Structures are given as C-alpha cells and as structure tokens.
Amino acid sequence: MPTKVPKKILAANKSFVQRIADSFDKSPVTSFVAFPQQTSFDGQDKDENIILIIRQHPAVYIPQFFLVLALIVVAIVFNVALSNLDLVVGTRIALTAGLGIFFFLIVLAVIFYTFIKWFYTVNIVTDERIVDLDFKNILAHEYSEAQIEKIEDVTHRVNGFLGLLFDFGTVTIQTAGTKPEFEFDNVPRPRDVQDTLLDLLEMKQKGQI
C-alpha cells in the first residue's frame, strides 16, 4: 500500500514533508518511518494521522552485540575447560550438552529481549500529539503523550562517538503539560524530527491541522 500524505498536510506546503519523504513506505521494523500504513496506537482518534514512528538507532545496541559475542566466547572456553578435566566420558558429555543448552538459552534471551526493548521503545508523532512509549525493563514501561499545541521548545543534541558516527541524537521537547519534558532518546535524523515538530506546531497554531 503506497503512502498517502493527508491533503491538509500537503496543503500547508511545509518543508518537513520533503525532508522525510525518503522514509515513506518503509517496513514497520525500522527506526524511522514516515506516514506509516497499517499502524495505530491506543487512544488514536479516527481523523488523526501518524506522521512519524521513530525508534532508537540500532547502533545504540552495539554493547549488547558484544555481550552476545562474549557469551559465545565464554561457552567455548567452558567447553574447552571441560574437555581438559579428568571426568568420566558420560559425565563430560552430559555437562557439555547441559551447559551448551544453557548458554544457547542465555544468548537467545539477550537477543530477544534487546529486540523487544528496541521495538517497543517507540516515539510517535501525529498531527494531534506526541507519544513516548518507553520499555524501561521487564517489569516496567511508561507511556506519555502531549498535545502538539502544548509544545513550547524543541532542541536536539548529538552526543558521543557513536552519535557522531551514525548520526543519531536525542530530541528534547519542552511542553506546558504535567510532564514538562519529553525525550526521544538516540533517534536517527534528530534535525528532521525537530523540523517536523516545529512545522506541526506552526500549522497547529495557524489552524491548518
């Protein structure tokens, strides 16, 4: 299904539509999707259009990648150590198999948990509001939202070596609501996110959306 930009947004002739045009028709399993199809969220109004779905840049999870590598190395070291121990053959095979399955489960858990954390730590920008869903840990997640017209100030910062290398950063949104500050952490193309939010705010103030 090709992306259709809502007429009211096209009519406003704002720069952000061109800036995010290369992210139309992207798979839902990416970090930056513009005008996603077949995507909605809890509490979305019928005439409300999702403009951006943003997740953390995958480079943020490079430490987890090294953790998985380290676990595989530890499993190999264990295996070698077991083969050098003076054990009965049956015991050695059983220990190798048991520990092998155990390490496989741990690696699987790290990979799957990291994917779920990435997939469900999502920021949504619509023509009505911003939504910030944070998967904090296995026992907690946080869901916050603010109306576009409550936005007071938007800043972005690109920090650190990885941010510089992969062009991702944190967008901070000051609002007049009960939660005064929203942070879209480590998102790709922070300049485009900032431009989109400020253009939407302007359109809202002019009554164009």
Added chain:
Amino acid sequence: MDFNLWPQPNIDFLNLAWILKVLFFVLIFGYVFFAFLLTFRVRILADTVHTSFNKVVRVASVLHLIIALIGGILALAIILMA
C-alpha cells in the same frame, strides 16, 4: 597433639557439584520466569501500539517461552544426571 585424630566435619552434602547443580537450577528457573514475564509484557505493549509486525512479535514471544521451558528442563535434566 595429633590433629588428625580430631573429628572431621562431614561436608559430602556440600560438595562443589551439588552447589553448582543448585545454582544451575536457580538460574534456569529465573530464566523461565523471565521468559514468562516477557511474554506478558509483549502482550500489553502489542495492545498499546498496533503494527502489522505485532503478530510476528507475539508468536516469537510465545515460541521463546516454549524454547525456554523445553530447553530449561532438558538442560536441568542433563546436568542433574551428570
């Protein structure tokens, strides 16, 4: 004084293999519990944000739980027999 004649404590029940097996059991139990919690968390989050990929994630979380249960029991049985 000959110390060898003193009574020695019996530490058979606390040998290293036994401690490792108990530790292993706790780790496997923790992992299966973690897989349970992750499945419930995915169910809630999939109801919060709806994408076409949600169904795949839900199935993957249930598969992860099944693998955790079967793998955990298998690993535990093999280690206990060792």
